[in-house]
Amino acid sequence: MGIYERKEREKNERRALILDMARRLILERGVDSVSMQELANACELSKGALYLYFDNKEALLAEIFHEAASAFIGYVHERIRPEDTGLQAIHRLWSSYLELFGQSSDVIVLFGVKNALAPEYPWKAEADSGDAIPETAAMLGLIADILAKGVADGSLDPAVVPDRVAHSIMMIAGGIVENIARLPVHMRNHTLILEEMKTTFEIVLRGIASRTCDPGLLNLSGE
Amino acid sequence: MGIYERKEREKNERRALILDMARRLILERGVDSVSMQELANACELSKGALYLYFDNKEALLAEIFHEAASAFIGYVHERIRPEDTGLQAIHRLWSSYLELFGQSSDVIVLFGVKNALAPEYPWKAEADSGDAIPETAAMLGLIADILAKGVADGSLDPAVVPDRVAHSIMMIAGGIVENIARLPVHMRNHTLILEEMKTTFEIVLRGIASRTCDPGLLNLSGE
Amino acid sequence: MGIYERKEREKNERRALILDMARRLILERGVDSVSMQELANACELSKGALYLYFDNKEALLAEIFHEAASAFIGYVHERIRPEDTGLQAIHRLWSSYLELFGQSSDVIVLFGVKNALAPEYPWKAEADSGDAIPETAAMLGLIADILAKGVADGSLDPAVVPDRVAHSIMMIAGGIVENIARLPVHMRNHTLILEEMKTTFEIVLRGIASRTCDPGLLNLSGE
Amino acid sequence: MGIYERKEREKNERRALILDMARRLILERGVDSVSMQELANACELSKGALYLYFDNKEALLAEIFHEAASAFIGYVHERIRPEDTGLQAIHRLWSSYLELFGQSSDVIVLFGVKNALAPEYPWKAEADSGDAIPETAAMLGLIADILAKGVADGSLDPAVVPDRVAHSIMMIAGGIVENIARLPVHMRNHTLILEEMKTTFEIVLRGIASRTCDPGLLNLSGE
DNA sequence: AATGAATGAGGTTTCATTCAT
DNA sequence: AATGAATGAAACCTCATTCAT
Numbered sequence: 001m002g003i004y005e006r007k008e009r010e011k012n013e014r015r016a017l018i019l020d021m022a023r024r025l026i027l028e029r030g031v032d033s034v035s036m037q038e039l040a041n042a043c044e045l046s047k048g049a050l051y052l053y054f055d056n057k058e059a060l061l062a063e064i065f066h067e068a069a070s071a072f073i074g075y076v077h078e079r080i081r082p083e084d085t086g087l088q089a090i091h092r093l094w095s096s097y098l099e100l101f102g103q104s105s106d107v108i109v110l111f112g113v114k115n116a117l118a119p120e121y122p123w124k125a126e127a128d129s130g131d132a133i134p135e136t137a138a139m140l141g142l143i144a145d146i147l148a149k150g151v152a153d154g155s156l157d158p159a160v161v162p163d164r165v166a167h168s169i170m171m172i173a174g175g176i177v178e179n180i181a182r183l184p185v186h187m188r189n190h191t192l193i194l195e196e197m198k199t200t201f202e203i204v205l206r207g208i209a210s211r212t213c214d215p216g217l218l219n220l221s222g223e
Numbered sequence: 224m225g226i227y228e229r230k231e232r233e234k235n236e237r238r239a240l241i242l243d244m245a246r247r248l249i250l251e252r253g254v255d256s257v258s259m260q261e262l263a264n265a266c267e268l269s270k271g272a273l274y275l276y277f278d279n280k281e282a283l284l285a286e287i288f289h290e291a292a293s294a295f296i297g298y299v300h301e302r303i304r305p306e307d308t309g310l311q312a313i314h315r316l317w318s319s320y321l322e323l324f325g326q327s328s329d330v331i332v333l334f335g336v337k338n339a340l341a342p343e344y345p346w347k348a349e350a351d352s353g354d355a356i357p358e359t360a361a362m363l364g365l366i367a368d369i370l371a372k373g374v375a376d377g378s379l380d381p382a383v384v385p386d387r388v389a390h391s392i393m394m395i396a397g398g399i400v401e402n403i404a405r406l407p408v409h410m411r412n413h414t415l416i417l418e419e420m421k422t423t424f425e426i427v428l429r430g431i432a433s434r435t436c437d438p439g440l441l442n443l444s445g446e
Numbered sequence: 447m448g449i450y451e452r453k454e455r456e457k458n459e460r461r462a463l464i465l466d467m468a469r470r471l472i473l474e475r476g477v478d479s480v481s482m483q484e485l486a487n488a489c490e491l492s493k494g495a496l497y498l499y500f501d502n503k504e505a506l507l508a509e510i511f512h513e514a515a516s517a518f519i520g521y522v523h524e525r526i527r528p529e530d531t532g533l534q535a536i537h538r539l540w541s542s543y544l545e546l547f548g549q550s551s552d553v554i555v556l557f558g559v560k561n562a563l564a565p566e567y568p569w570k571a572e573a574d575s576g577d578a579i580p581e582t583a584a585m586l587g588l589i590a591d592i593l594a595k596g597v598a599d600g601s602l603d604p605a606v607v608p609d610r611v612a613h614s615i616m617m618i619a620g621g622i623v624e625n626i627a628r629l630p631v632h633m634r635n636h637t638l639i640l641e642e643m644k645t646t647f648e649i650v651l652r653g654i655a656s657r658t659c660d661p662g663l664l665n666l667s668g669e
Numbered sequence: 670m671g672i673y674e675r676k677e678r679e680k681n682e683r684r685a686l687i688l689d690m691a692r693r694l695i696l697e698r699g700v701d702s703v704s705m706q707e708l709a710n711a712c713e714l715s716k717g718a719l720y721l722y723f724d725n726k727e728a729l730l731a732e733i734f735h736e737a738a739s740a741f742i743g744y745v746h747e748r749i750r751p752e753d754t755g756l757q758a759i760h761r762l763w764s765s766y767l768e769l770f771g772q773s774s775d776v777i778v779l780f781g782v783k784n785a786l787a788p789e790y791p792w793k794a795e796a797d798s799g800d801a802i803p804e805t806a807a808m809l810g811l812i813a814d815i816l817a818k819g820v821a822d823g824s825l826d827p828a829v830v831p832d833r834v835a836h837s838i839m840m841i842a843g844g845i846v847e848n849i850a851r852l853p854v855h856m857r858n859h860t861l862i863l864e865e866m867k868t869t870f871e872i873v874l875r876g877i878a879s880r881t882c883d884p885g886l887l888n889l890s891g892e
Numbered sequence: 893a894a895t896g897a898a899t900g901a902g903g904t905t906t907c908a909t910t911c912a913t
Numbered sequence: 914a915a916t917g918a919a920t921g922a923a924a925c926c927t928c929a930t931t932c933a934t
Binding site for chain 2 (some may be wrong): 174178196200205
């Protein structure tokens with residue numbers, strides 16, 4: 001109790017501060033145009049100091065991605081219930097996405113940073129199982145499981161091939177995020193964008209739902 | 224009469240050569256990793272000469288985008304018939320996309336380059352009507368028109384709001400293309416990717432089609 | 447005839463200037479403490495300009511080494527005659543070394559730079575024949591041949607094992623050069639050093655000569 | 670009574686530990702590539718703590734050199750007997766060198782570190798008598814004395830000028846050590862290198878021995 | 893019209909050293 | 914006595930753009 005803990009805490013706080021600043025700058029200017037120098041300035045630190053906390057730029061970005069991805073997966077996991085049908089689960093997935101986005105825009109960073117780390121994803125992931133980005137694999141698996149369940153319980157269209165459709169969903173979600181990430185910061189987090197995302201996700205819901213499903217699950221309106 | 228024209232023609236040919244080379248390099252290596260030096264080498268020209276034909280790198284990329292976008296829009300326009308229902312028209316849109324991709328991968332360049340140019344798209348377009356990228360607006364209009372028609376003729380779901388869904392479609396199409404554009408060239412143009420795109424587009428078709436539509440139009444299989 | 451040639455010549459001159467400046471700086475400060483920035487300043491060029499002439503620092507150093515080594519080997523080759531006994535040839539080798547050093551100090555650069563390029567030499571050379579530094583291999587071969595001849599013609603001690611002794615000679619010659627290269631420039635090229643080198647080389651001559659050799663060949667005094 | 674002494678002792682122990690670790694790291698990776706950070710880690714100390722024991726990196730290296738040099742000189746001194754002829758003494762010098770190298774490679778550190786410290790050696794020593802590196806002067810004196818004795822007792826060639834030849838011997842010994850120090854650790858301490866060193870030293874022995882000397886002293890084979 | 897040499901600001905990373913605690 | 918966070922200068926390299934010829 002005392003000095004050591006305080007120092008440790010302060011160190012973690014500084015780390016967190018750097019990550020936070022990096023997130024902010026990435027959100028503002030895009031991954032590619034954030035330099036270590038800018039980040040250092042924003043943190044009121046020297047460039048060298050950043051390397052006390054992170055081995056290199058890639059490691060820093062990786063951490064940002066891992067945090068965001070874990071948070072997202074955790075968030076989704078919490079919201080999906082065992083008794084959900086597949087369609088309900090997908091519905092909750094999209095809702096979570098929208099909620100999280102509305103709250104913190106963190107999901108924006110999520111895939112945007114990933115593309116700076118593993119541009120070949122999601123195709124290469126199939127080739128080698130030793131995946132450098134476990135979160136995306138986890139995510140893909142989660143979605144594929146949900147889809148399989150939905151096909152089994154009849155809430156999703158029998159034509160849905162879980163693995164393939166999971167890929168499509170990841171791509172769509174990622175694509176949106178990249179589009180948003182490129183927006184200047186003052187245009188983000190706007191009702192307009194939320195509407196856009198909702199529209200897109202509803203198309204997907206309808207595109208994979210079975211004919212006999214509960215129509216209430218095809219809307220994402222926050223009623 | 225003659226000398227001037229010849230010079231003019233030669234100049235245009237040179238421009239076209241540069242653009243062609245740029246396209247090729249971008250397809251091979253991705254937009255970001257093509258330098259003016261590499262382009263100049265590939266053209267067997269000096270770096271300085273490129274600046275005789277284009278004000279700067281951005282202008283060059285813009286032209287590539289404009290050409291590709293126009294070609295794509297033209298291609299789609301040719302294939303859509305006045306007597307098509309809205310759903311048929313969307314079906315042809317996706318088919319065109321897949322065909323073009325199978326043929327030349329040019330659509331890859333299309334949106335990939337755009338994002339280096341106008342990252343704020345597609346949202347900013349709505350804000351100011353003086354659009355720097357008319358082709359995207361044209362494209363958006365084309366799709367919106369098709370959608371409106373489809374709603375009117377009953378082939379599309381009445382819940383479809385043409386403008387909004389047009390945006391979604393653009394984003395989805397663009398997102399896929401970006402994912403593909405990042406792939407190393409040896410992984411592109413593969414059956415796997417075509418399947419992926421088909422899967423995604425079929426989800427969209429089903430997501431916007433009306434209940435009573437011709438089920439044959441929900442498949443993109445090259446029957 | 448004219449513009450092209452002149453430009454070509456000027457370009458080569460600039461290259462030569464850079465190499466010359468690099469040599470000078472290396473001689474003054476030692477290989478390790480010459481930075482591309484310093485070199486650029488000395489040449490009154492920008493850092494970037496250096497990279498127009500050389501791919502990277504290593505390539506630049508390699509060229510310096512290759513030039514010096516070739517010059518040295520050529521110089522030695524010219525002076526050794528077919529009718530020389532082995533001992534005479536070694537004598538000429540050392541004389542050449544001293545002469546070249548007295549003239550231009552280039553030999554200083556020779557091995558000094560080599561060590562920045564291929565620190566594992568001369569041992570690794572034996573392992574893989576695909577040698578990155580052909581000049582050193584050539585040099586080694588030349589010396590070994592001379593030694594073998596000397597053993598055969600009775601001018602060298604029969605205990606001399608050509609390959610092994612060739613290595614020793616290279617090491618000794620290289621060691622001296624490194625010691626000299628580290629000297630501040632104002633102490634170099636001094637009679638003192640020449641005497642030192644002469645003493646060392648004479649020890650070697652006596653160490654490998656046969657008992658029955660011409661005693662006149664054991665002195666390097668410039669009589 | 671004791672606290673002060675204990676502290677003092679502990680301080681010295683810590684110093685010794687640091688020096689030991691430094692030696693080990695230098696042997697493994699070469700002088701230039703050992704950073705203060707690495708050293709601190711290896712000692713399980715903070716970087717700052719190193720500066721409590723040594724003014725700066727150079728001072729630390731200097732101490733390593735001083736210790737190694739003293740040890741070497743002591744080792745040689747112990748082995749040379751008053752009744753030895755000059756040639757016998759030189760023979761013992763080389764044998765000691767080979768033995769020490771075979772045992773611990775410490776001699777590697779010896780001159781390798783020196784060159785990071787006093788690159789101007791051995792020439793500067795002559796210029797100003799206030800020598801920053803007393804051990805090298807001691808060494809030089811020792812060798813010169815041996816040589817003088819050898820000339821006097823007829824075991825060495827009368828042409829040997831003690832001071833000058835002492836320099837040559839230092840340079841040769843140093844040059845070999847530098848070549849070895851640059852080798853990756855897994856190539857060091859190998860029979861091949863021992864052979865190489867033996868060959869070189871034998872050349873020197875033969876180069877300075879008198880015609881009438883005991884031929885048995887011209888071999889360093891471990892008979 | 894074309895060249896291509898040159899620039900200059902930018903990028904990431906390393907490291908000896910200092911200093912408040 | 915010891916820490917370890919922080920610095921700041923230095924390293925190598927890249928690239929869009931300009932400009933005299």
